[in-house]
Amino acid sequence: MTESHIAIGIDSVCLFFMSKNNVLVSGNQLIWWPKGNPPQDRTIIKADVKTVSMSLYIPMVIVSIIGIIMAIILIVINNKFDYRRIIQHSHPSCNNLILLGNILCLLATIPLGFNTKLVNIYHFKS
Numbered sequence: 001m002t003e004s005h006i007a008i009g010i011d012s013v014c015l016f017f018m019s020k021n022n023v024l025v026s027g028n029q030l031i032w033w034p035k036g037n038p039p040q041d042r043t044i045i046k047a048d049v050k051t052v053s054m055s056l057y058i059p060m061v062i063v064s065i066i067g068i069i070m071a072i073i074l075i076v077i078n079n080k081f082d083y084r085r086i087i088q089h090s091h092p093s094c095n096n097l098i099l100l101g102n103i104l105c106l107l108a109t110i111p112l113g114f115n116t117k118l119v120n121i122y123h124f125k126s
Helices: 054-080 085-089 092-112
Strands: 004-007 012-018 023-026 029-032
Touching: 054 092
Parallel strands: none
Antiparallel strands: 004 012, 012 023, 023 029
């Protein structure tokens, strides 16, 4: 049994910590800690590798590739028929820029969703 005594100001406060029962005794009152131990004084950071299941990753890659192909087709159509009045009024340069941005976003789904269980653990250490 370990005991500690703390004096604060004029009045003294007695705290007794009973290590066998994980109980903090203050005067006549018992303080019971949740989970049996006093709370920790700092945040514990644990490294954890998050993964995406292959049954979700593969369809998303397929949808991304289909979207990339469709965007490339639309860019080709936009540039091939740029003499048409309806395409000239729809600002083809803005359309091409939007389509290129969509292609970049769809390309990002491939490496960002990759299953990290297939990569060695030493690549994650910094």
